[in-house]
Amino acid sequence: MYFKSTLPLLHIQGGGDEVLKFLMNRLGQSVVLLLIVTIITFFLINLAPGGPASTMRMDASPEERQAMIEKLGLDQPIIVRYFDWITNAVQGDLGTSFTSSEPVIKRIAERLPYTIELTVFTILISVFLGILFGVLSAVKRGKAQDHVINFLSVIGLSLPAFWLGLMLILLFSITLGWLPSSGVGPRGADFDLMGWISHLILPVLILTTTVLPNIVRFTRSSMLEVISQNYIRTARAKGAKESVVLYVHALRNALIPIITIIGMLIPRLLSGAVITEAIFGWTGIGTLIIEAARGRDYPLVMGVTVVITVVVVVSNLLVDLLYSRVDPRVKNV
């Protein structure tokens, strides 16, 4: 049940020195992970048939193609190219995008905030509603509320995000005209609060359906297990009010594994964001990496991969740290 605690790292008992050791260990692991991910990605994208879009035009003459290939350094062997890339990357230079001749970092920095916007709202809403419905479901176990919530969860898990997204656009944007069909809405000088919200509603809704059912079901089972514990029976026997029993004693303990689940859902959220962003023309790094892969923009693909991997690693680290604060039986720090 508390699977995190099977990892040897987490049994280190507290102390400042131990904090450092833990973080160093983690850093080492993360670096190795990053390296492996970059190697796999680099070879995969370079071995894909075809090449950078500018070299793969129907109307480019062979001379134009050759000139482009030389300019982009693609006439070098793949291992040499990987070494060039990695030596630059560790110094912070993620290279220049093939498709726009701008620094990769600039392109990512332009788009990353939009993805963060989407995922933060999704996490907030999913956690809030997930815990709410999960608790409700556990408390009313076997009753109507439980069945309804369970039914909706299964539907949410089963419906493919792209289909649901297109259906909602058809309903709310085309038929009813209530919500915009795509885009992030006016920003900068023209920013308008209501416009912003109206553009956020559908993408956040779709992205929520990819993670909310999991949180609900997990909360429910976690809650059920906790409620059946002895100390809950004791609290009730001591005459505590039911709401105190639920929210002070039970939920707090049930929350612990839920924190883990949220950490594990972050990669799922990021990959779901790719699909959601594509449907809604949401200009985040999801659409960026799709464009980059299609156009075989190798530096951009590598750059986005690195950023996403770092995000996943860091968020898992934060979840682990939070977990150890919350559960006194587990001491990382």
Next chain:
Amino acid sequence: MMRNNRWLFLCTVLISLVLLAACSYGNEETTTTSADSDRNSESGPKKGGKVTIPIIADPTFNPWHPNAYAESNVINRVIFSGLTQPGKDLLPMPDLATKWETSEDELEWTFHLRDDVLWHDGEKFTAEDVAYTFNEIVLNEKLGANNTSNFRLLKEVQVVDEYTVKFLLEKPVAALPAYLSLNTEIIPKHIFEGKDPWELTSFNKEQPVGTGSFKLKSYTSGQNVVLERNEDFYGDTALLDEVEYKVLADANTHVAQLLSGELSIFALEDLSAIDRIENAENVGIYARETPRFFWIIANQEEEKYQDVRVRQAILHSIDRQNIIDTVLKGYGTIADAGIAPALKEYYTDDVTRYDFDPERAKELLAEAGWKDTDGDGIVDKDGKPFTIDFKIGIQGDLEAISQMVQQYLKTAGFDVKLNAMEWNAMVQDVVVNRNYEVSLNWWRYPSDPDLSAYFHSESVKGFNIPAYKNPELDKLLDAGGQTSDVAERQKIYIEAQKLMAEELPYIFLWYPQEAQVRVDKLKGVPELAFGDALNYIHEWYIEE
């Protein structure tokens, strides 16, 4: 209980926020339209208003940049100008150049330029800009600039005086003015001189400077490009205030936004959406001719396709009209040779026809030695069945069309294996490596009948992808490409079309028509394909 009330309150707040947002979004549309209709009390072109056009990716504001594709062309055509532009009959007419003439031997073309043109940053446009564009960008092979293959016979561009340039050619190129009218815009020397033209992102990705009827107002990556009217334009000042290009990667979104009023005009790619658009109010569909033709190519390096009777049999087996009616929803006319009806001056339909005639196909195959000797439904010769390795790239309607073609060919006795590849991968396989037997695709070419690049034996390494070599056709194409005498060229190209129809260097399928969709309130758009109509964007206007 207290707790329940708190949840209830929170939920109510959330839901009302959502509803408010939805309502305000709906209202936005109505308020703008009522303001506009107050202004228009008289009829006729009025100044003002905005046009919104979809593009599928971020553009590059440099017509010569190797990354400038279709989404860049529709913008660069508006903010930059070329020496010539396509007239409303598609023949080249003056733009930055007022008139031009050739020397006796047609190896020198003199272009006289306008003296009243200002760049968007206020500098004067001169012959130096033209010379720079061609000498430093187009003719610099190392740069690999776009669209330069049309100029491989250009030696250099000389500055005669401030407003006159000379194009020096190695051999006569009658199509030169036509080549100069498509995606051949001039870029400013005073900004690019001494810099790497592909790395200058301050221009290419941020603030381009052109001479066109609109100039850049703002650009947000992944979102939109907004142009505003250039009040100092050398031609008629534009009527529209602004042009917005919205970046929408998904073609389905284009149709959705057209119907909800967020887009004004574009060329429809997905013809299955035609019914939905026909039923909508405020939106119209217009069929437009384009100089494009769809073709099948059979690799002439493969022996079995070298017999013209085999190529003719393939064409007789395919019911092209049916494919046009079903997949293209009728937007196309059958093609028999590679010069499209849009080129009215040179097109002729007095050529060999290939009706849908499976019997005739069988006869031709038999004559070429292919018969179904073992009764398995596949024709064979010397014990070997006729297999076709049919490779296409997935884009637009190509897959749907190819599947129908495959069915027709199978009925005719060919064993067809259809390999629908990712576009990028297809280009590498078919176009770059010539690793294919049969493929299906289309070409678009500038409004000149000179198709040497696609049919001449010297272009085998270039765009003559089927590697077709016919000295007779070469002679005709050479003659037609080197004289600018229109009557002379008409005779030559009629003969060329007859020969092409007989020999089928490309197996001609059809000339597609563009399905142009446009909101009714947008007026002044000439009856040209969308890409060509953009040259007249200064004439477009909004009438509510």
